[in-house]
Amino acid sequence: MIETTAALQEACAKLAQSDFITIDTEFLRETTFWPQLCLIQMASPSVEVLVDPLAKGLDLQPFFELMANAAVTKVFHAARQDIEIVHHLGGLVPHPIFDTQVAAMVCGFGDSVSYDQLVSRIKNVPLDKSSRFTDWSRRPLSDKQLEYALADVTHLRDVYLFLKAQLEREGRALWLTEEMAVLESPQTYDMHPDDAWLRLKSRLRKPQELAVLKIIAAWREREARSRNVPRSRVLKDDAIYEIAQQQPKDTEALSRLRTVPKGWERSSSGTAIVEAVNAALGLPKSDMPQPPKHVHVPEGTAAAVELLKVLLKLISDKEGVAAKVIANTDDLERIAAEGDKAEVAALSGWRRELFGDTALKLIEGGVALRFVNKKVEAVEL
Template sequence: MIETTAELEAACKELAKSEFITIDTEFLRETTFWPVLCLVQMASMTTEVLVDPLAPGIDLQPLFDLMANPDVLKVFHASRQDIEIIYNRGNLIPHPVFDTQIAAMVCGFGDSVSYDQLVSRIKGEQIDKSSRFTDWSRRPLSEKQLDYALADVTHLRDVYISLRDQLEREGRASWLAEEMAILESPDTYDIHPDDAWQRLKMRLRKPQELAVVKYVAAWREREARSRNVPRSRVLKDDAIYEIAQQQPRDMEALSRLRTIPKGWERSSSGTAVLEAINEALALPKADMPHVPRHNQAPEGTAAAAELLKVLLKLIAEKHGVAPKVIANSEDIDRIAAEGEKADVAALHGWRRDLFGETALRLIQGQVALRFVGKKVETVNL
């Protein structure tokens, strides 16, 4: 375990000599807003290290410098949370990056394939998962725990090389560019409190309801960050939804809500929520947020969408790509309803070449689906 800045600096200097490194992190975030970084695992083809971010006095700047080194590819599996931690702690986005989970989807390993599944299918080895639910903040960590943590980056080297070679053989390396650009964008991780309402899955019908949701969700986001506690510890999602519907203007009305704990309305948080509600409802009508209206889909669109899903699965199986990488359900519905006018990823770039063009021809009656034996195939009309 690397426990000093000098050791970390020497290790990062050695790792920086490599074309690529694999990296993973272990963290806790059950009781905090910001994840607590507990362990960092890194490996090159010649070096393997475990870093203890909780060691007294250790400065992680050499690690962040390595993450920013443009000459070293950083290989993660399901990288979003790892990158979020590095962004929050080091105020930078690792660059360049390669996510093996996304690459595996492009290479035909299915949707959101797990790390241990990839290791099993590519290397033919099984990972001991008995240490998966370790409390990584406790010290000392056992040899078994450390071996488990290190395996997250040592096997990843072979997984990366296998996927990289397959992508190059099949000419699909460029297909990952869009997804990697999203992972390397600060906007992916730096959610402004005023945009926090977008995390909520709520069906809102009135501008006043949406205004209340926006103001209360923004207050909750700031409060959770300042107190470093999970959002649900401040106010649950169900409570925000009920507040938006009932729109209590005073303490008594707030106390009558089913989702509000008894006495909470008299707390400083209750006062702050009432201020947010009244501020939202005081907006002039012209400044009220617009509730998105989903236009009624033309008759027959649902059936067309089902045909497009069959086509998507057919093409995905033929080319060995996970359907989720090519198009999602919203893409399918919009293509069925809007055709060429649908501004979706499936109608741009390599996705259009692979699927989008045929999908448009299907809904235009230029391509049909038919059974041949027990298989489905396309036929030009």
């Protein structure tokens, strides 16, 4: 376990001599807004290290410099949360990166394949999962826990090399580059509080309701960040929805809501909520959020979507690419309704070449699906 800045500097200098390094982190976030980084695991073909970010006096700057080193590919599995931690603590997004979960989907290992599944299928090595629910903030960690943590990056080296070779062999390396661009974008991790309402699964459609929803969600986001507590500790989603619908203009009205804890209206938070509601209702209608435009669905579209799902399954199986990477149900609905005018990922880049063009031909009557020898196949007409 690396516990000093000098030792971390030395280890990072050795790791930086390699073309790639594998990385994983262990963290806790059940009781905090920001994840608490508890352990960093890294490996190159010749170096394996564990870093204790909780060690007193340890400066993680050498680690952040390594993350920013463009000459070294940073390999993660399901990278988003690990990158979120680096971005929050170091103010940067690692570059370049390679996410083996995304690569596995492009290589035909299925949707959202887990790390242990990949190791089992590629290396034929079962992983010990008994330490999965470790409290990584406790010290000291046992040898078994440290061995479990290190295995998250040592096997990842072979997984990376296998997937990288397959991508190059099948001419799909650029496909992954497009996917990594999203993970490498700072905008992916710079969620502004004013955009927090977009993450909520709400059926509200009236501009006034959406205005209240937006301003209350932004207030909760700022509160959760400043107090470093989970959003639900500040205000639950159900309470936000009820406030947006009922729009309490005073504390008495707030106290009558079922989802608001008894007595909460007398707190400073209750006062802030009422002020936020009145501010939202005072906005000009032109400044209120508008509900998403409803896409007109022509008659017969539902059947067309079902045919597109069959075509997607057919092509994903044939090409060995997870259907989820190529298109989702929303993409298929848009294609069925709007044809070539649909602005969806499935109609651009490699996805269009692989699936989109054939999908358009299908809904235009240029391609048919037929059942032959107990299998479905697509044929041009």
